[in-house]
Amino acid sequence: MDYTEVTSWMxxxxxFGIKLGLDNISEFLSKIGNPERDFRSVHVTGTNGxxxxxxxxxxxxxxxxxxxxxxxxxxxxxxxERIMINGREISAExxxxxxxxxxxxxxxxxxxxxxxxxxxxxxxxGLAFKYFSEKRADIVVAEVGMGGRLDxxxxxxxxVAAITRIGLEHTDYLGSTIPExxxxxxxxxxxxxxxxxxxxxxxxLSVIENTCTRKDAILRRIGKDFEVSRVSQTLNGTEFSYxxxxxxxxLRTRLIGAYQAENAATAIAVAEDLSRKGTRVSDDQIxxxxxxxxxxxxxxxxxxxxxxxxDGSHNPDGIxxxxxxxxxxxxxxxxxxxxxxxxxxxxxxxxxxxxxAAKIVVTQARYRRALPASSLGMIVSxxxxxxxxxxxxxxxxxxxxxxxxxxxxxxVIGSLYLVGxxxxxxxxxxxxxxxGYMQ
Numbered sequence: 001m002d003y004t005e006v007t008s009w010m011x012x013x014x015x016f017g018i019k020l021g022l023d024n025i026s027e028f029l030s031k032i033g034n035p036e037r038d039f040r041s042v043h044v045t046g047t048n049g050x051x052x053x054x055x056x057x058x059x060x061x062x063x064x065x066x067x068x069x070x071x072x073x074x075x076x077x078x079x080x081e082r083i084m085i086n087g088r089e090i091s092a093e094x095x096x097x098x099x100x101x102x103x104x105x106x107x108x109x110x111x112x113x114x115x116x117x118x119x120x121x122x123x124x125x126g127l128a129f130k131y132f133s134e135k136r137a138d139i140v141v142a143e144v145g146m147g148g149r150l151d152x153x154x155x156x157x158x159x160v161a162a163i164t165r166i167g168l169e170h171t172d173y174l175g176s177t178i179p180e181x182x183x184x185x186x187x188x189x190x191x192x193x194x195x196x197x198x199x200x201x202x203x204x205l206s207v208i209e210n211t212c213t214r215k216d217a218i219l220r221r222i223g224k225d226f227e228v229s230r231v232s233q234t235l236n237g238t239e240f241s242y243x244x245x246x247x248x249x250x251l252r253t254r255l256i257g258a259y260q261a262e263n264a265a266t267a268i269a270v271a272e273d274l275s276r277k278g279t280r281v282s283d284d285q286i287x288x289x290x291x292x293x294x295x296x297x298x299x300x301x302x303x304x305x306x307x308x309x310x311d312g313s314h315n316p317d318g319i320x321x322x323x324x325x326x327x328x329x330x331x332x333x334x335x336x337x338x339x340x341x342x343x344x345x346x347x348x349x350x351x352x353x354x355x356x357a358a359k360i361v362v363t364q365a366r367y368r369r370a371l372p373a374s375s376l377g378m379i380v381s382x383x384x385x386x387x388x389x390x391x392x393x394x395x396x397x398x399x400x401x402x403x404x405x406x407x408x409x410x411x412v413i414g415s416l417y418l419v420g421x422x423x424x425x426x427x428x429x430x431x432x433x434x435x436g437y438m439q
Contacts (some may be wrong), residue, residue, distance in 0.1 A: 003092040004385065006099040007079050013120035014368075021151035022172060023111070028076050029155060031105040032126060036131030041156045042270060043146035047163025047200065048318045049263045052255060052295045053164055056267030058141045060085045060289030061274075064281050069132040069140035071153070073121070076297050076312075076420035080331040083128045085135055095226050097126050118415040120143050149173045149187020160273045161217075162266055163197040166204040167261075167317030168345070181206035189215045196269040197224045199260045199358075201382045216284045220244075226260045226269045235301050235329060240264070245272045248283055248439050253290045256299045257325040263292050287382035297419040299325060302426065305330060307409025310423065314341065314414035317349035322413070333407035337397050338380070339418040342371040348377075349414060350383045358407030362390040363397035 001009065029036055042057055044050045051072055058070045068086055075081035080089035106123055109116040118126075125145075132140050139159070144151045147170065166182050174184045182204040183197055189195055189211050200223055212219040219224060226244030233239075237254040240261035241247075246268075253264055267290075271281040299322060302308040313322045326332050336357055340346045353360070360380050364373040377390035387406065392399035401410055414421045 001096065003096050003102065007098050009103075010079070010099060010120060010123060010390045013118065013123055015374060016117050018146065018173065019119050019122070020147065022150065022152070022155060024116055024118055025125060025155055026027050027116070028105060028122065029129065030120060030125050030404070031108070032102060032130055034132075035126075035129040036133065036155050038133040039137045039166070040139040041098075041158040041160040042139065042141045042160050042162065042274075043144070043153065043156050044141065044164070044190050045148040045151075045188050045199075046199075047167040047169050047181070047185075047264075048313075048321065049144050049164035049259065050162075050217055052260060052263040052293075052298065053198075053266050054141045054143045054271075055293045055295045056253075056264050056290060057162075057270050058084075058282060059087075059293040060267060060271050060286055061139060061279070063140070063285040063288040063292070064279065065137040066249055066279070067136065069128075069135075069137035071125070071128045071132075071140060072123075072143040073145055074416055075259055076416060082124065085132070085137055090131055094131060095127075098130055102127055102130065105116055114124065114210060122152045128348075144185075144188065147181075147184040147187070148172055150182050151188075154188055157190050157194060159277055160270050161190065161193055161195045163188070163195065163208060163269055164263065164266065165317070166199055166201070167315055169315050169412060170343070171416045172343070178203050179207050182371055183211070185209035189217050191215050192217060194220070194273045196273065198266040204260055213290045218267050222262060222265060228265045231261045233258055233306060233325065235331075237265075242268055244269055246283060248286065251287060251290055253293055255293065255295055256301065256329075257321070258328070259325070275292065279415075289367055295342060296417060297423065306405065307334075307410065309334075309411040310417045310419045311411060311413045312414060313419045314344055314349070314415050316352045317411070319349050319352035323352060326333040326356050326411075332356040334409050334411045335359045335401050335405050335407055337361045337367050337394070337401050337410065337412045337418075338376065339363045339373070339394070340376055340414045341367075341369045341417070343369060344415075346371055346376055347379050347383065350379055353413070354384055354386075357384065357386060359387045359389075360384055360400070360402075361397045361401040362388065363394050363418070363422055366391060366392065366416055368418045369419065370415070386426050388408045394418065395425055398425065404416050
C-alpha cells in the first residue's frame with residue numbers, strides 16, 4: 001500500500017470510536033518491543049494550551065541540542081504533522097513502512113477479542129513511539145489526546161508532566177464538572193515525577209494539588225512558583241517577562257495572546273525542572289526556543305491587509321480567550337466563518353463569540369463528526385441578533401464572507417478540522433502565506 005492507502009486504512013480505524021483505557025495500548029506496545037521505554041519524555045495535558053506548551057518545550061530542547069520528538073493531535077492538513085523530530089515531519093515512506101509492519105500485531109490482538117481492537121489513536125500512538133525509538137530520539141514531548149488518566153499516551157513515565165488550563169470538554173467521557181475533568185487530567189501524574197501547571201482556578205487546582213500530594217510529586221504552579229509580567233501583545237506576537245527559578249525579561253514569541261505568555265512560562269518551568277535533572281537549559285536556549293516556536297492555526301494571522309485570522313479554538317473557554325485577545329488587539333468586531341464538531345458545546349461557542357462578531361457565516365468541515373451547517377445555523381439564529389448566513393461548503397462560506405466583510409476583518413474559527421480545510425483552500429488559491437503550512 002502507498003501513503004494514501006495506508007493513511008486511509010488508519011483513518012478507517014476511527015469507526016471503532018474512542019476507547020479510554022491502557023490495557024490495549026500496553027499489550028500492543030509489548031508486542032512491538034515496548035518502544036516507549038527507549039526515550040525520555042515530557043507529558044502534557046489540559047483543555048486549552050497544551051499544544052502550544054508542547055511546541056514551546058520542543059523548541060527549547062531543540063535549541064539545547066537535543067533530538068526532540070513531538071507527538072500532537074489532531075493534524076491540520078497532513079497526518080505526518082502529528083509525528084515530528086526537530087521540526088521535521090515523519091516521512092511518508094516511514095508511515096507506510098510502520099503502518100504495514102504494525103498492522104499485523106494489531107490484527108492479532110483483534111482476532112483474540114473484539115474488545116482488543118485498537119482505535120485510531122491507539123494505533124497511531126504505537127506507531128509514533130516506534131518511530132521515535134527507531135530514530136533514537138533523546139526526548140519526546142507528548143500531548144495527551146483526551147483527558148489523561150486513561151489516554152493511550154499515559155503509558156509514558158515522563159521526566160516532567162505539565163497540566164495547562166482546564167475547562168469543560170468531552171463531558172460524555174471525562175465528567176460534567178471541572179473537578180471531575182481535573183481528576184482525569186491529573187491522572188498523568190506519576191509517583192515522584194515533578195508537575196508544572198498554569199491552571200489558576202481553585203476548583204481545578206485543588207484536585208491537582210491533592211493528586212500531587214498522594215503521588216509525592218513536586219508541583220510548581222503559576223502565581224506561586226513562577227509568574228509572567230509586563231505582557232504586551234500585537235499582531236506580530238507576544239512579549240513578556242518571566243520570574244521563576246530564573247528571571248528573564250523581554251522574552252518574545254510569535255504566538256499571539258497574553259495567554260501564550262503563560263503557556264511559554266509553563267514551558268520555561270518545565271525546562272527548569274529538566275535542568276535540575278541534568279538537562280541544563282541555558283537562558284539563551286530558552287529565548288531562542290520561544291522565538292522559534294510555531295503553532296499554526298491558533299490565532300494565526302495569515303494577512304494584515306486585509307486582516308485574515310485562522311483560529312482552531314473549539315470550546316467556549318477557548319473562544320472566550322480568543323475574543324479577549326482580539327478585543328485587546330483592537331481588531332473587533334470581525335466577520336466570523338464558524339464551524340463546529342457535533343460533540344462540542346456549539347451553543348456555548350456561539351454565545352462566547354457574539355461580543356466580537358460583526359457577522360457570522362456558518363459552515364461545516366468535510367468530516368464525519370462535523371455539526372451540520374443547518375443545525376449550527378439554527379443555534380446562531382436563536383442566539384445571535386446580528387447578520388448571518390449559512391453555506392455548507394467552506395469554500396462558499398469563505399468567499400461569501402470575504403466579498404462582504406463586516407467589521408475589521410475575517411476570522412475562521414470553531415474547529416481545527418475547519419481551519420485545516422481553510423489552510424488547504426488558501427494554499428490552493430495562492431493568496432496568502434503563513435508561519436507553518438502555507439508555503
